[in-house]
Amino acid sequence: MTHDAPLPPDTYALIDALEQNRSLEWPERLRERIRAMERLEEWIDDTVENHPLHTRAMTLHARLVTIQRQLTESIRADIRQGTGAHSLRRWSPGNDIDAAETYDHLDALFGDVLAFDEPSGEIAPLEADMVFYQPTPVRHVFDLVERAGITDDDVFVDLGSGLGHVPMLVSMLTGARCIGIEREQVYVDGARRSAEALCLGDVSFVAQDVREADLSTGTVFYLYTPFTGAILDGVLERLRREAQQRPIRLVTFGPCTNAIAAEHWLQPLGESNANRIAVFHPVGG
Ligand SMILES: C[S@@+](CC[C@H](N)C(=O)[O-])C[C@H]1O[C@@H](n2cnc3c(N)ncnc32)[C@H](O)[C@@H]1O
Known part of the structure; x- marks a missing residue:
């Protein structure tokens, strides 16, 4: 909403400080730059077009957008x-993982890196027990690669892969073959376009319901709570049968972790924290 209400008294001192802070242009100052851009966007929204603060905020914002584009x-x-692995590891949060499902500066950056266009087309309504698309926050994908010990010998399968960010990042970080299975064709088309534009030959996407998809090649199965209830039960039963054929791991994030932790055929690897990635092995596997 644009209005001409008086601004808080320190606003001009804040924009002076941002304008003078040249370190915001250093690529590695991502977190600070994204915060500054968010603040500038608030000022742009809160002031009318000919307001001096509006003009200054627009100018600085445009400068920072250019830095972000160059980095992307x-x-x-x-x-x-x-x-890509070398380039990506530079952004690894290490063990400094904010255990929550919120998004941060890494999502702002990799959202741009991985998305080449807005998905277009009609999104089919979800059936009961299916969960709508939202991507795993990028810091948790770094955590996933680390904690599940994914290597280039693995075949990583994202069950309900949406726009494919997780398989693409895992492939770049580990060299593992990665497969995304997603029922929504619009998302699959978008994910394929991104993987092609980034020349990611080891990532593929299958437009199918997980209940009917081929799970026979995977060694690591990832679930960011794609479904609940009867669908989750049925897919877990299929994974239990896969585990009788070869060693597999399950990696989970979000509310499905608690349901999966209750499965008697699975045991957690290390301590499990409900707000972080959890890794499970079959008992005795
Ligand atoms: C919470 S999102 C997770 C997206 C992705 N795995 C990630 O972490 O970025 C859940 C996704 O699962 C998909 N989904 C839900 N039920 C499905 C099913 N039965 N088969 C395939 N995909 C499904 C949804 O369309 C949605 O894109």
Whole structure:
């Protein structure tokens, strides 16, 4: 909403400080830059067009958008050249994981790196027990790769992969073959376009309901609570049968972790924290 209400008294001191802070243009100052951009966007929204603060906020915001675009393009170039792992690890949060499902500066950056267009087309309504699309926060994908010990010997399968961010990031970080299974064709089309634009040959997407999909090649199965209830029960039963054929791990995030922790054929690897990635092995596996 745009209005001409008086601004808090320190607003001009704050924008002076942002304008003078050249370190916001350093690529590695991502967190600070994204915070500054959010603050500038608030001022842009809260002031009328000819307000002096509006103009200054627009100018600085445009400068920071340009820095973000350059950073996005340089990461994309590294990914296309096959040096994406090195480029991505630079952004690893290490063990400093904010255990929540909220989004942060890494999501702002990798949302741009991985998305080439807005998904277009009609999204089919979800059936009962199916969960709508929202991507795993990127810091938890770094955590996933670390805690599940994914290597290039693995075949990683994201069950309900949405726009495919997790399989793409896991492939870049580990060299594992990655498969995303997603029932919504619009998301699958978007994910395929991104993987192709980034030359990610080891990532593929299957437009299918997980209940009917081939699970026979996976070694690591990831569930960011794609479904609940009877669908989850049926898919877990299929995974239990897969586990009788070869060693597999399950990686979970979000509310489905509690339901999966109650499965008697699975045991958690390490301590499980309801708000972080959890890794499970079959008992005795
Ligand atoms: C919470 S999102 C997770 C997206 C992705 N795994 C990630 O972490 O970024 C759940 C996704 O599962 C999909 N989904 C729900 N039920 C499904 C089913 N039975 N088969 C395939 N995909 C399903 C939804 O369309 C949605 O894209």
